[in-house]
Amino acid sequence: MRILFIEDNPDFLSIVSALLRDEKHKVVEINNADDAVKAVENDTSNFDLVILDIMMMLGTIINENEAPETGIAIYKRLRKRNKSIRVLVLTALSKKDIWRHFETDNNVTYFGKPIPSDTKKFLDIVEGR
Structure with missing residues (x-):
C-alpha cells in the first residue's frame, strides 16, 4: 500500500513510518504544513491512504482562520481534490474534540496517539480491516 x-x-514520524515499512508499505513522509498543502493539492490518486496529524x-x-487546527485545513484541501481517498x-x-469535522465522511478513521505497544489495531x- 502507498501511504502519504x-x-x-520527527520522532513520531520516523517510528510510525518504520513500523509501516516493516509491514511492506511504501511511505511518503511530509513533516510540515506547507509541504502537506502542496502534496494534497496535487494528484494524490497514487496513494491508497493519507495518515494525517491534526x-x-x-x-x-x-x-x-481557515480551520481550528492545521490538520483540519489540510483535510479540507485534500477533499477538494480527492473525495474518495481513505x-x-x-x-x-x-x-x-474533532470528530464533527469528519463525521459525515465514510472514508475517515480516527486513531488516538500514542500508538500502543500492541500495534495490531493500528x-x-x-490495512482497512
Whole structure:
C-alpha cells in the first residue's frame, strides 16, 4: 500500500513510518504544513491512504482562520481534490474534540496517539480491516 504520512513530530514520524515499512508499505513522509498543502493539492490518486496529524505548526500557506487546527485545513484541501481517498486521522486530540469535522465522511478513521505497544489495531486500521 502507498501511504502519504503527514506528521510534524520527527520522532513520531520516523517510528510510525518504520513500523509501516516493516509491514511492506511504501511511505511518503511530509513533516510540515506547507509541504502537506502542496502534496494534497496535487494528484494524490497514487496513494491508497493519507495518515494525517491534526495539531501541526501552521506554516505560511494556510490562513490561521481557515480551520481550528492545521490538520483540519489540510483535510479540507485534500477533499477538494480527492473525495474518495481513505484518511486516517492520527492525533493526540480526543475524537470528541474533532470528530464533527469528519463525521459525515465514510472514508475517515480516527486513531488516538500514542500508538500502543500492541500495534495490531493500528495496522488493522491502516490495512482497512
